[in-house]
Amino acid sequence: MMNKESSEIDFVIVGQGLAGSLLAYLLLQKGKKVQIYDAPEIPSSSKVAAGIFNPVTGRKLIKTWMADELFPFLEQFYVALEKDLQAKFFHQVLIYRPFPNQQVQEYFKSDNLPENFDDFASLEFENIKYKNLVNSEWGGATTKQSGWVDLKILLDTFRLYFKEKGILIEKKLNPEEALSKSYKTIFCEGFQGKFNPFFNYLPFNPVKGEVLDITIEGINLDEIISQGAFVVPLSKNTFRLGATYTWHELDFKTTPQGEKELLDKYHKLMKPDLKVVSHLAGVRPASKDRRPFVGMHPDLQQIGIFNGLGSKGVSLAPYFANQFVDFLVTGKELSSEVNINRFASLYLGAENS
Ligand SMILES: Cc1cc2nc3c(=O)[nH]c(=O)nc-3n(C[C@H](O)[C@H](O)[C@H](O)COP(=O)(O)OP(=O)(O)OC[C@H]3O[C@@H](n4cnc5c(N)ncnc54)[C@H](O)[C@@H]3O)c2cc1C
Known part of the structure; x- marks a missing residue:
């Protein structure tokens, strides 16, 4: 596919995971001209996620951050x-x-x-x-x-939607290519954002996770079961069992320890036997303060980021993609809790070192 001429573009979105897809979609809704880069060789955590949204957390079922909004x-x-x-x-x-x-x-x-x-x-x-x-x-x-949310269906549908509009380029964009352009480039790279030279000063705290897709015969279950592990009903007899949490060996490789941990947790929680169908691993793009990274680079005003969705992308992405688009299109202020300017001192520190 031919690249659009720079003059025809308002925004380049890097990454077609959940963050980039929602941001691109909402910019298109505002009549903006968008081009999306997505690298098939770079794994996406959206494809591994169970997609759960849940307004309460912890043993005492306390409302999560901003649940009412x-x-x-x-x-x-x-x-x-x-x-x-x-x-x-x-x-x-x-x-x-x-x-x-x-x-x-x-x-x-x-x-x-x-x-x-x-x-x-x-x-x-x-x-x-x-x-x-x-x-x-x-x-x-x-x-x-x-x-x-069935993220596989959502992202596959978005992929077709963007392809039909002729705005999806299936290759990696090197961050340096975003410099000195007439349009704005917003990086939605998930875990890869940690290695982006413009944003690597941000306090990422990535967390690896593994899940198993399993079948359980002869049961009728529409609800999610969750305690120590979760069992999500994907389709008749097929469920996603998750998830593990590790802060080291941050790669997308499945491990025998991960599988064992999940099966042990399953047998503690559930009574019926299961069959393992497949095993997936991903890295949650989490931040140290557990809040998303949203906003423009402190010096390079053509470059921005939408990342840091951690383990709650499904509930955070719609609200903050919408807020970011309002900011990009009308200049409406971003919430200070998600605006990356909360880390200005880290940027200046990195600059001066
Ligand atoms: C095991 C596990 C379970 C999870 N369960 C849940 C859950 O139940 N509920 C929930 O809300 N969240 C869950 N999550 C978290 C969820 O996956 C994330 O919050 C969300 O998917 C992050 O989306 P993203 O678009 O930021 O990143 P990603 O989905 O990783 O997308 C990034 C995209 O950018 C592309 N890319 C990166 N760099 C470049 C580049 N330079 N050029 C071109 N393309 C590039 C990649 O190919 C990828 O497609 C889970 C995560 C894991 C690992």
Whole structure:
């Protein structure tokens, strides 16, 4: 495919993972001329992710950061996107979380539950529904406003959509090629962003993770089960089992230890036997302060970044891609919690060393 002339482009997006796809899509919606680079040889963590979104976290089911803004936004966003792309990838399902021990059960029997607890969870001390499936002698909680996005379908659909528009170039863009251009280049490189010479001063904290795709015969399960590990229903009898967390050996290689850890966790959580179908590994592009990296380079105003989505890309990406596009198109200020100018001192330090 011929490259568009520079004068015809407003934005180049580097990376067609979740971050780059949503950013490119929203810029196109604003009438901007976009070109996307995506390197088939560089692995994408979006293709490994289970795609879960869940507004509560931890044993005590505390609301996650910005849940009241992010979750209503993501719901209307993905529903509208499904309509526009004419594909099905957004699955709103409950997450059943068995209590891991009696102490946690007692906490949920107490009056100290978080405010508005009923809005996002309900309790089931008897565990009748999951009795033959899940090991949960202390009962559990079911969380609402949760579910999963089938990122494979979403990204494959986007790939076709961008190809049909003639704006996807399937090759690597070397960061230096973005210098001195009339258009803006936004890097959405996932884990590779850590090695980008313009943004390697940002405090990345990548986390490797492995998952197994498995089949479980003879069960009927639409919900996600999660405690120590998660089991996500991908299609009839097929599930994604995850995930491991490691901060070293940051590559996309599967390991026998990863598989063993996942199978051990599965057998602790679930009763039926399983068959392993495939094994995947990826690296979550996390940041040290657990907030996304959004904004323009401190010196090079034509170069920006949308990264740092960590293990919550599905819930963070729609809201912050939309915020970034508002900034790029109308100059509306970015939230200080995600704007990379919070790391200006690290940039100056790197410059002076
Ligand atoms: C095991 C595991 C489980 C996960 N589970 C969940 C989950 O349940 N829920 C959730 O919300 N998140 C989950 N995540 C996290 C999720 O994957 C990320 O938050 C999200 O997918 C990051 O998207 P991204 O677009 O930033 O990066 P990526 O998906 O990695 O995309 C980056 C893209 O950029 C391309 N690229 C990089 N550099 C260049 C270059 N120089 N030129 C051209 N192309 C380039 C790559 O080829 C790739 O396609 C999980 C991650 C892992 C590893």
